[in-house]
Amino acid sequence: MASSLTQLKNYKIRPKKKLGQNFLVDDKVLEEIIALYDLKKDEVVVEIGAGLGALTTRLAPRVRKVLAIEIDKALVRLLNDEIVKDKNVEVITQDVLLFDFPGVAKLHGSKLKVLGNIPYSISAPLLFKLLEYKNSLSMAILMFQKEVADRIVANPGTKDYGVLSVFSQISAAVSKELLIPRYSFYPQPKVDSAVVRFVFSESFIMGIKDERIFKSVVRASFAQRRKTLKNTLKNTLNLGMLFSDVLNTVKACGIDPGRRGETLSLEEFRDLSNSLAELQSY
Structure with missing residues (x-):
């Protein structure tokens, strides 16, 4: 940690609160995160928020290519001048929300692995x-504030279960792997963090016929959490069909319209959206 603080001082860099900059400086935790990856020499890794390069320098010897994304130009200069020595590391100055993941995967001829400490704001x-x-x-392998991680892995019927939970769990095998105490970061944040692992597989996607309709149904179901499915779908679901047809479809799927959206399982959301997709196609 001392060398990292010295580098920040020498380059007159102060962590920027608006960018959510809290640098992971706990060596033990850094190694535990790397161990979660099962890295192979032919893989390409995208690191979100390279920061002080603590993970970047650990990744580089283990993989074919590291694409280290960092939006802070001062940190990019520090990374290029002092920290990154491996030729297989490319530091990219960019907002990660604008990064072309499909294009980069196609360019390198392989699927990507992603690693990052994700600011709460994004x-x-x-x-x-x-x-x-x-x-x-x-x-x-992504680090979030613990409350966000809890929402991602939440089960139906719990207060944390919502849109993040459904969208994540319908797309990947999701697991919370590590709890990272706040003192593992500099500067120390006010809350603890947690590491969530997402394993993506085309065979894992649960037979969704129309992703647009699926997302619309899920978002509408949680739009008014205290209301029943009947009421919240009537108020917020816009698929261009009669609500009476929507309500009949809910019942045909064996779902009580008097339930709340937070009680529906992944399979029930899938079956309902698929039935509505079939209805819309007529």
Whole structure:
């Protein structure tokens, strides 16, 4: 940690709160994260938020290519000048929300592995982006604030279960792997973090016929959490069909319209969206 702080001082860099910069400086945790990856020499890894290069330098000897994304130009200069020595590391100055994951996977001829400590402010939009590009990824190991990680892995019927849970679990095998205490970071944040592993597989996608309808149904079901499915779908679902037909489809799937969206399983969301997709196609 001392050398990292010295580098920050020498380059007159202060962690930027607006970018959610909390650098992981615990060597033990860094090695535990790398161990989760099952890295192979022919793989390409995208690192989100290279920061001080603590993970970058550990990844480089283990893989074919590391694409280290960092939006902070001061940190990019530090990485290029002092930290990154391996020729297979490319530091990219870019907002990760604009990164072309499918294009990069195609360029390198293989699916990508993704690693990153995700700032709270972009947790949901970045996760939705990665899930959208799931066919270009093989695995992601992501650090989130613990409350976000809890939402991702939550089970039906719990307070944390919601859109993040359904979209994540319908797209990948998801597991919470490590709890990282706040003192493992510099500067120390106010909350603990957790590492979530996503293993993507085309065979894992659970037979969804129309992703647009599936996403619409899920979002509508959680739009008004305290209301029943009957009421929240009536108020928020817009698929261009009669609500009476939607309600009959809910019942035909064996789902009580008096239930709340948070009680539906992944399979029930899939069956309902597939039935609505079939109805819309007539």
